[in-house]
Amino acid sequence: MRSDVTLRRLDEVLLQDLLDAAVVDADPDEVMPPVAGAAGWTGERRTAFLRFHRSRSLSAEPVESTYAIVVGDAVVGAARLYPLEGPRHAVEAGVWIGRSHRGSGVGSAVLRHLLVLARTDGFDSLFVSTTSGNTAVQRLLAAMDVDLVREGDSVTAWVDLVAAGHG
Ligand SMILES: CC(C)(COP(=O)(O)OP(=O)(O)OC[C@H]1O[C@@H](n2cnc3c(N)ncnc32)[C@H](O)[C@@H]1OP(=O)(O)O)[C@@H](O)C(=O)NCCC(=O)NCCS
Numbered sequence: 782m783r784s785d786v787t788l789r790r791l792d793e794v795l796l797q798d799l800l801d802a803a804v805v806d807a808d809p810d811e812v813m814p815p816v817a818g819a820a821g822w823t824g825e826r827r828t829a830f831l832r833f834h835r836s837r838s839l840s841a842e843p844v845e846s847t848y849a850i851v852v853g854d855a856v857v858g859a860a861r862l863y864p865l866e867g868p869r870h871a872v873e874a875g876v877w878i879g880r881s882h883r884g885s886g887v888g889s890a891v892l893r894h895l896l897v898l899a900r901t902d903g904f905d906s907l908f909v910s911t912t913s914g915n916t917a918v919q920r921l922l923a924a925m926d927v928d929l930v931r932e933g934d935s936v937t938a939w940v941d942l943v944a945a946g947h948g
Contacts, residue, residue, distance in 0.1 A: 786890035788848035788860055788898070791838050795849040798856035800830055806879030812859070837861075846898075850878060850891055857882040860891050862899055870905040871939070883917070892921050900942045907940040 789795060803812045804822045809830075816829045838847035838861075845863040849856045858878035865871045874895050878887050899907050911918040913934050922929060927938045 782893055783886045783890045785853055786887050786894070787851045788891065788894045789851055791834060791847040791849055791859070793839065795856060796831060796834055796839070799834070799849055799859055800827060802856050802858065802879050803830060803877075806857070806881050807877060812877045834859075846902075848894075848898075850876075850887065852882060852887060857887065858891075860895055862895060862902070862904075864904070865908060869939075870903075871908050872899050872902070872904040872906075873908045873910065874899075888917060888921055889924070892925075896940065896942065905941070905943050907942055908937065909940070910935065910937045912936065 791799070803809075804827065809816070809822060809826050813826070813830050813833050816823075816826045818825055834847060837843060837845050845861050848860045850858040850860055858876065861875040863873040863875065865873055874892070876888060876891055876895075878891070896907060909918065909922060913931065913936055915936070919929060919936060922938045922940075925940060927940050930937045
């Protein structure tokens with residue numbers, strides 16, 4: 782596993798770096814909910830990106846934990862852990878990495894870090910949801926030997942954090 786990949790809990794300084802990384806190296810629809818209007822990183826979309834993370838992670842009552850993905854000294858993406866309602870005591874993982882850093886093992890290292898963080902936070906399982914076309918996520922999950930559930934365009938998986946062997 783790559784040793785130069787770390788996760789740092791998001792704060793206002795890292796949030797600005799994260800926006801810069803997203804604008805330079807990712808499409809809006811890869812990193813944030815849809816915003817109406819012209820394509821690309823418009824002023825409205827940049828503002829919405831900041832508002833999204835402030836409301837979800839940096840507010841007085843955050844609904845999820847967000848981490849800047851750092852390679853060396855550079856912020857290259859974001860990873861999120863979103864606690865789910867229900868009996869499983871589960872948390873959903875979300876990740877995006879800038880285009881220029883994809884396909885070189887960063888995602889794999891991030892998933893390992895998220896497993897440790899989720900387990901440390903006391904969760905019993907980690908949920909991942911993606912689309913059938915997202916081969917990279919499916920390969921990440923396949924490497925963990927978890928069952929992938931396919932329904933239409935959706936692919937989901939539950940990673941058991943209590944059983945030995947993951948992370
Ligand atoms: C999905 C994502 C997080 C994966 O991170 P990554 O750093 O590119 O992944 P890695 O380099 O660790 O590769 C993980 C596996 O996927 C494979 N892979 C990576 N990119 C791939 C691609 N474009 N097509 C097919 N396989 C790919 C790698 O070969 C590796 O498989 P292997 O271990 O069997 O060789 C990243 O590509 C990304 O941010 N994509 C855009 C946003 C996104 O899709 N987020 C996930 C939403 S659920």
